[in-house]
Amino acid sequence: MLRHYWPPTKLRILRTSSGKKVTNNKRVNKKDVAKLLNEWSGEFTVFVPSRDEGVTKWTKWDGEGASFLDWYRNTVVPPKAIFLPPMEEMFGFHKDGKGCRIELPASSKQKPLIFGIRPCDAKALAILDMTFKDAYEDPYYLAKRNRGVLVGLGCTNPYDSCFCTSLDSSPTDATNVDLMLTDIGDDFLVEAITDRGRKLMAKTSLAQAAGETDEVRAKKAKEAANSKVTRKIEAEGITEKLLSCFEDKDYWEKIAAKCISCGICTFLCPTCYCFDINDELVRNRGERFRSWDSCAFPLYTKMPMENPRQEKWRRLRQKVCHKYEFYPLNFEVIACTGCGRCIRLCPVNWDITQILDNLPAEEQLKPEKC
Ligand code: SF4
Ligand code: SF4
Numbered sequence: 001m002l003r004h005y006w007p008p009t010k011l012r013i014l015r016t017s018s019g020k021k022v023t024n025n026k027r028v029n030k031k032d033v034a035k036l037l038n039e040w041s042g043e044f045t046v047f048v049p050s051r052d053e054g055v056t057k058w059t060k061w062d063g064e065g066a067s068f069l070d071w072y073r074n075t076v077v078p079p080k081a082i083f084l085p086p087m088e089e090m091f092g093f094h095k096d097g098k099g100c101r102i103e104l105p106a107s108s109k110q111k112p113l114i115f116g117i118r119p120c121d122a123k124a125l126a127i128l129d130m131t132f133k134d135a136y137e138d139p140y141y142l143a144k145r146n147r148g149v150l151v152g153l154g155c156t157n158p159y160d161s162c163f164c165t166s167l168d169s170s171p172t173d174a175t176n177v178d179l180m181l182t183d184i185g186d187d188f189l190v191e192a193i194t195d196r197g198r199k200l201m202a203k204t205s206l207a208q209a210a211g212e213t214d215e216v217r218a219k220k221a222k223e224a225a226n227s228k229v230t231r232k233i234e235a236e237g238i239t240e241k242l243l244s245c246f247e248d249k250d251y252w253e254k255i256a257a258k259c260i261s262c263g264i265c266t267f268l269c270p271t272c273y274c275f276d277i278n279d280e281l282v283r284n285r286g287e288r289f290r291s292w293d294s295c296a297f298p299l300y301t302k303m304p305m306e307n308p309r310q311e312k313w314r315r316l317r318q319k320v321c322h323k324y325e326f327y328p329l330n331f332e333v334i335a336c337t338g339c340g341r342c343i344r345l346c347p348v349n350w351d352i353t354q355i356l357d358n359l360p361a362e363e364q365l366k367p368e369k370c
Pocket of ligand 2: 323335
């Protein structure tokens, strides 16, 4: 089971003095979203989905409305890029006659507010926290993550590659966000999940108390969205199955055959986090930075005397086993959210759900020392 950091609150039905039933949830008109973002941008760096030459990703809100609501399903580049950027300066250094001076980057003061994060991607951040917060404390990630606010937006139109419902989640799962928005027509129903979320909503005059009709609409919208996720995997027992077929070279060679080692499925996976560290020095000024790396690349594990993952099948095995075997053994959670990006974006249609569904049964195994 995923350890949840912020327990969701229970819905309370209240009554106004006129006897009208309202709930402790709020309602915000879609036309007011830009005004709301404007209010929040006074305190936070607001990130929204955007399109850049056909690639959807998260960028700072430009103050120009909320037209992304018309086309946004999910982004190609996941929101992990805000907390663990593809390339990030760790520090600069300057050498002069008096020694070496370290210069810390200014961006570490940022308070990001992610507007519209999907439940699978919010869960992915909770999974990343286990590595960057629990296993060791990564100051670069935590500087942004600890100050960050997640405003979730339930999916209404999941992709056919999504399979979050097989992994203890759903398109409307509010577990890992501060505020959760549900599309109920002209409005969003807004549920405050954490104290941080409650404080945010308490400050705005753009929200009204939600009524019973809004709650009924939200319930129907959630049921409709959840029923649209039809792709399934059998997650129960998957770690044990992978443990038993780890040495089956024939199987892994077969599933790796068409992979071209492009790394897309790892770069764009919201729970993959491998990075490389480099120093760049020009005259007396230098920079240490880290950048995304991928276990799909043969150079990733190259060492002076050998490379334990020179062959492609070993690298693909690593990718699958890291998510479904090693992470559960270390953190008691599968490091895959079922977001489906690796299925949608793989240039050769490599499909993790088919691989997991066709793991060889114990009697079919051909273990070979590898
Ligand atoms: S995206 Fe597809 S081809 Fe590229 S590394 Fe992943 S499985 Fe291989
Ligand atoms: S492995 Fe694929 S489906 Fe799972 S979280 Fe990563 S990109 Fe999404």
